[in-house]
């Protein structure tokens with residue numbers, strides 16, 4: 001019976017795909033990793049000899065931060081830009097150098113950020129604002145509707161449209177992550193493959209760190225009545241990840257919880273490699289003596305996003 005149902009479902013799906021002419025001619029969306037097989041397997045920032053092939057492991061930029069936001073509003077609610085219920089949201093995936101410094105906007109030929117921040121690099125070079133089509137069109141061109149759907153649910157901007165934020169994260173950070181270098185893709189590179197691969201990697205990394213659920217599992221829920229201590233929040237996540245993440249707070253006294261950054265070393269590429277959590281190398285900006293507010297989202301700023309089936313990555 002089950003087989004009959006699934007046969008029916010696949011026939012129905014094929015018919016539907018045909019009716020809508022969904023080609024799904026999805027091209028390969030990965031770099032050529034053949035040469036990486038001969039590289040010594042070592043976590044980024046833990047190598048004891050020089051890493052010679054920067055396509056195979058993020059170099060420099062081997063301290064990889066999966067960053068998330070906790071927000072109570074988006075500012076674009078009237079345009080349907082809402083926060084996901086019972087989840088933190090994606091900020092990005094950043095390549096810090098092993099010493100904690102970082103580079104930004106490393107390749108102006110892949111500058112898709114309409115509103116660069118910073119507008120001028122520390123060495124005085126202005127970052128040219130991008131005026132072309134949205135990165136959303138890149139995702140559509142690769143027919144990654146699944147990816148776009150997930151990004152619209154979990155990668156939410158504040159005060160500006162989501163796609164501007166996605167473009168910013170790619171051009172500011174991924175252009176400095178060596179494993180997305182166009183040269184790593186070989187002669188068959190299709191323009192914007194690296195962008196799609198980065199977004200897929202961000203989603204995978206985000207899914208390794210379900211902050212809302214981990215806090216909830218320790219009895220820490222958003223509340224406008226009760227505060228938590230920074231150590232309570234830290235301990236809950238450290239118990240699950242084995243490392244101390246960075247917590248960022250806002251408000252005059254640093255008592256409003258807004259951000260978490262999970263630090264990692266990566267074995268292999270950022271696209272497919274193994275992430276190992278490490279302790280934060282940045283001191284928390286949260287108040288260590290006063291209670292921390294983990295505020296409830298404004299009811300009109302949140303929506304349930306888990307009602308539709310969603311594929312994994």
Ligand SMILES: *[C@@H]1O[C@H](CO)[C@@H](O)[C@H](O)[C@H]1NC(C)=O
Nearest residue numbers: 032033034035185186187188
């Ligand atoms: C990948 O790289 C290897 C080694 O450089 C090469 O032999 C192979 O042809 C490349 N494959 C593709 C699909 O470009």
Ligand SMILES: *[C@@H]1O[C@H](CO)[C@@H](O)[C@H](O)[C@H]1NC(C)=O
Nearest residue numbers: 047048049050051052059060
């Ligand atoms: C690790 O590799 C990088 C890049 O090749 C190199 O700069 C660094 O010196 C290496 N670390 C050690 C301890 O050899």
Ligand SMILES: *[C@@H]1O[C@H](CO)[C@@H](O)[C@H](O)[C@H]1NC(C)=O
Nearest residue numbers: 252253254255287288289290
């Ligand atoms: C922590 O909060 C207390 C009470 O609100 C405040 O007096 C103190 O200045 C805050 N500390 C920091 C470092 O912001």
Ligand SMILES: *[C@@H]1O[C@H](CO)[C@@H](O)[C@H](O)[C@H]1NC(C)=O
Nearest residue numbers: 072223224295296297298299
């Ligand atoms: C909780 O408080 C925050 C900060 O004042 C506010 O933005 C939010 O709307 C409140 N949430 C609820 C459910 O009242």
